Amino acid sequence: MKTSTPSSSIEDYVKVIYSFTEWQDKPITSSQLAQRLGVANSSVSEMVRKLKDQGLVDHQPYSAITLTADGFRLALSMVRRHRLIETYLVQELGYSWDEVHDEAELLEHAVSDTFIERMAAKLGEPLRDPHGDPIPAADGTVLVPQAHRLSDLDDGHTGRITRISDENPALLRYLATEEIDLDAPIEVLGRRPFGGALVVRIGSGESRRSFDLADEVTSALWVHSDKVHAGCRLPDA
Structure with missing residues (x-):
């Protein structure tokens, strides 16, 4: 009931x-x-x-x-x-x-x-x-960006940060301190030897910087690909 x-x-x-x-x-x-x-x-x-x-x-x-x-x-x-x-x-x-x-x-x-x-x-x-x-819109429509976890991307991949997991407030504070934010351009350079950190370049122009990011960080960042699809709409009752 x-x-x-x-x-x-x-x-x-x-x-x-x-x-x-x-x-x-x-x-x-x-x-x-x-x-x-x-x-x-x-x-x-x-x-x-x-x-x-x-x-x-x-x-x-x-x-x-x-x-x-x-x-x-x-x-x-x-x-x-x-x-x-x-x-x-x-x-x-x-x-x-x-x-x-x-x-x-x-x-x-x-x-x-x-x-x-x-x-x-x-x-x-x-x-x-x-x-x-x-x-979600009031009618139940949701636009979900085509995006992948940073940790899953190959060397040389480029894109923009489109989502940052909010599960860990301390991680969000770290990213804010490093000025890593939504829509920032990002490029995967490669991983340090023996399972080390993932090396990425974030930003554009003079603000572009390289970072060594631990797995906890790379699994919390989602990188946008060019297309957007309609993710969900209310199913019929």
Whole structure:
């Protein structure tokens, strides 16, 4: 039986399930969901059963968890809320990009749909948040850039940084200190011997610099290829 007013826990679960598959194709498992939410596996099992009963996920024992059409719709609504709030905090209130995630987690459950849509209009209907994650439109359309993890790119590859994972605030602060930001041109030069750091050149003109980046950094940076595709649209109910 579906509920017309999902709890904040349900909203958080469907948002995490959606976000896990946004930049890669593998569905999330119960253990991965528990790790991302910081809860016990038993708590995840109980909540997934509740989500399934409410028609928000498909799940069989020992298999991955996928969203139904209703779950997908709710997830996109929460992702839109979260990323618009993050964008507003950075652009209008002067927050830094490493501060906004936790604030948005609190606010996204508290504000009305009217507030969110007025915020979106105030911001000019942005297409991405401060970390480069796409913001779903009100109709459920999402434009997902064609991008790959920096760690997966071959020597000589060039492009622009299009997404920076917000999972680690300390990493975001490091990147800000080094002035590594969205849209910066980047070129892969090669890897240091014996599994060492990846050497890249970032920036253009006089600001162009070389960096030795550890795996934790290269796995958090996504580099844009030239094409953009329509990533997701609300499935039919």
